[in-house]
Amino acid sequence: MDKKPFYITTTLPYVNAPLHMGHALEFVRADIIARSKMLSGYDVFFNTGTDEHGLKIFKQAEKAGISAQEFVDQGFEIFKKQLEQFGVTEKIHFVRTTDKKHESAAQEFWKQVANNGFIYKDTYKAKYCVGCEETKTDSELVDGKCPLHPTLEIEYIDEENYFFAYSAFTEKLLAFYESHSNFVVPDFRYNEIKEFVKRGLQDFSISRKKEKMPWGIPVPGDESQVMYVWFDALVNYISTLGWPNTDGNFEKYWTLGNPTQYCGKDNLRFQSAMWQAMLMAANLPNSYQIIINGHITADGGVRMSKSLGNGVDPQDIVNEFGVDALRLFLAKEISSFEDSPFTRVRFLDAYNAHLANGLGNLVSRTMNMVVTYDVDISTITFPSFVDIKHPAYDSFEINKCADAIWQEIADLDLFIAENAPFKKVKVDEQGAHDDLRHVVQGLARISVLLEPIMPSTAETIQQLIREKKKPEAPLFLRKE
Numbered sequence: 011m012d013k014k015p016f017y018i019t020t021t022l023p024y025v026n027a028p029l030h031m032g033h034a035l036e037f038v039r040a041d042i043i044a045r046s047k048m049l050s051g052y053d054v055f056f057n058t059g060t061d062e063h064g065l066k067i068f069k070q071a072e073k074a075g076i077s078a079q080e081f082v083d084q085g086f087e088i089f090k091k092q093l094e095q096f097g098v099t100e101k102i103h104f105v106r107t108t109d110k111k112h113e114s115a116a117q118e119f120w121k122q123v124a125n126n127g128f129i130y131k132d133t134y135k136a137k138y139c140v141g142c143e144e145t146k147t148d149s150e151l152v153d154g155k156c157p158l159h160p161t162l163e164i165e166y167i168d169e170e171n172y173f174f175a176y177s178a179f180t181e182k183l184l185a186f187y188e189s190h191s192n193f194v195v196p197d198f199r200y201n202e203i204k205e206f207v208k209r210g211l212q213d214f215s216i217s218r219k220k221e222k223m224p225w226g227i228p229v230p231g232d233e234s235q236v237m238y239v240w241f242d243a244l245v246n247y248i249s250t251l252g253w254p255n256t257d258g259n260f261e262k263y264w265t266l267g268n269p270t271q272y273c274g275k276d277n278l279r280f281q282s283a284m285w286q287a288m289l290m291a292a293n294l295p296n297s298y299q300i301i302i303n304g305h306i307t308a309d310g311g312v313r314m315s316k317s318l319g320n321g322v323d324p325q326d327i328v329n330e331f332g333v334d335a336l337r338l339f340l341a342k343e344i345s346s347f348e349d350s351p352f353t354r355v356r357f358l359d360a361y362n363a364h365l366a367n368g369l370g371n372l373v374s375r376t377m378n379m380v381v382t383y384d385v386d387i388s389t390i391t392f393p394s395f396v397d398i399k400h401p402a403y404d405s406f407e408i409n410k411c412a413d414a415i416w417q418e419i420a421d422l423d424l425f426i427a428e429n430a431p432f433k434k435v436k437v438d439e440q441g442a443h444d445d446l447r448h449v450v451q452g453l454a455r456i457s458v459l460l461e462p463i464m465p466s467t468a469e470t471i472q473q474l475i476r477e478k479k480k481p482e483a484p485l486f487l488r489k490e
Contacts, residue, residue: 025085
C-alpha cells in the first residue's frame with residue numbers, strides 16, 4: 011500500500027548572514043512535524059533552501075569583494091552545515107533560487123500570470139528597505155529609518171517596472187479564507203490576515219531595472235528588468251517539486267500532499283495572502299495550511315538585536331549543551347504561536363531541571379539499577395509512534411507534546427520514589443525487578459515519543475535498553 015504524501019516547507023532565509031535563533035525555531039519546529047509524519051507512516055517531502063537574489067545579497071557580495079554567485083555559493087554551504095547543527099533530518103530537500111531549474115520555473119510562472127492578465131507595466135515610486143526587501147510607508151518609518159534595520163539608508167525608487175495586480179484578488183482571497191477555516195494557524199493570525207485583506211489590497215511592483223539591480227532572474231521578454239526577489243523566491247515552493255511539470259512530485263505532494271508552510275509572523279502577509287494570490291493568478295492549487303510562529307525575543311520581550319548585544323547564538327548553545335537540548339527548549343519552552351524570550355539564564359534553568367536532573371537522571375539511575383540487580387528486561391517492547399503520538403501534533407502545538415512527555419517522566423520519578431526498588435530489592439527481589447521492568451517499559455515508551463523532538467537522545471535511550479547497559483557518562487551534565 012502506498013504511503014500517504016505530505017509536503018512541508020520552511021521559508022528560505024537569505025544567505026547574507028548566519029542563521030539566528032528565530033531561524034532555528036522555524037527549522038526545528040518544521041523538522042519535528044516532518045519527523046512525526048514520517049514516524050506516522052507518511053511519505054514526506056520536507057523542503058527548505060536559500061533565497062539568493064536581490065539587492066541585499068548584491069550589496070553584501072560587493073562589500074566582500076567577490077561575485078554575487080561566489081557569495082551565495084559560500085552562503086549555501088554554510089547554511090547546510092548550520093541545519094546539521096539543528097539536527098534537521100537528512101531526508102530534507104534543498105532548493106536554491108539561483109538553481110537553473112528554479113530560474114526557469116520562476117520565468118514560466120511569470121509568463122502564466124502575465125498571460126492571465128495579472129501583470130502590467132507602470133511607474134513605480136516608493137521608499138524601500140534593503141534589509142527587509144520591502145517597500146515602506148512613512149508611517150512604518152521612525153525618523154526616516156526602518157525600525158528593523160535602523161543602520162541602513164532607505165532607498166528611493168522612481169522607475170518604470172512591472173506590477174502584479176494584487177488588488178484583483180481581495181474578494182477571491184476572502185472567499186478562499188471563508189471556505190478554508192483552518193488555513194492559517196493560529197486563529198488570531200488568521201483573523202489578522204483577514205482584516206488586512208478586507209482593507210483592500212494594493213498592486214505592487216514585481217521587477218527592478220537591471221542596470222540598478224543586476225542580481226536577479228531576467229523578466230521574460232524584457233532583459234532590461236529582473237524579477238523582484240519576493241516574486242521569484244515564493245515560486246520555490248513548487249519549483250522544488252519539478253513544476254511546471256505537473257505530473258510526478260508536483261501532483262503527488264502539492265496537489266495531494268496537503269502542502270504546509272512554516273514561517274514567522276513577519277511572513278504572514280507574504281505566505282497567506284501574496285503567495286496565495288500569485289497561485290490563483292497562475293491557476294494553480296493553493297497551499298493547504300500556513301503555520302505562523304511568534305518571534306523569539308530577548309529578556310522582557312525586547313527584540314533580539316546584534317547592535318544591542320542581547321541575542322543568543324544557536325550555535326553557541328549547540329556547542330555547549332548539544333543539539334537535542336536546543337531542540338527541546340524550542341519545542342517545550344517557546345510558545346507554539348506567541349512571542350517568547352530566549353535568554354541564557356532561562357535556557358540553563360530549563361536544561362538543568364528537565365534534562366540534567368530530569369530525563370538524564372531518570373535514565374542513569376534506572377539503567378544503573380537494572381544492570382546492578384541483573385534485571386531481565388528482554389520482554390521490553392517499543393511501541394509504534396503512530397499508536398501513542400500526542401494529538402496536539404495535528405494542531406502544531408508542539409509544546410503540548412513535549413509537556414506530555416515530561417509528565418510521563420515525572421510519573422516514573424514518582425513511581426520510583428513511592429516503590430523504592432533500591433530498598434525493596436533487599437527484601438523482595440522479584441517485586442523490585444517487576445518495578446524496574448515497569449520503569450524501563452515507561453522509558454521505552456518515552457524514547458519513542460522523543461524521536462521527533464530529540465532524535466539522538468531517543469536513539470541513545472533505546473540502545474541502552476536493548477543492550478541492557480548503563481550510560482558510560484551522564485546523558486546531560488548539570489551546568490552552572
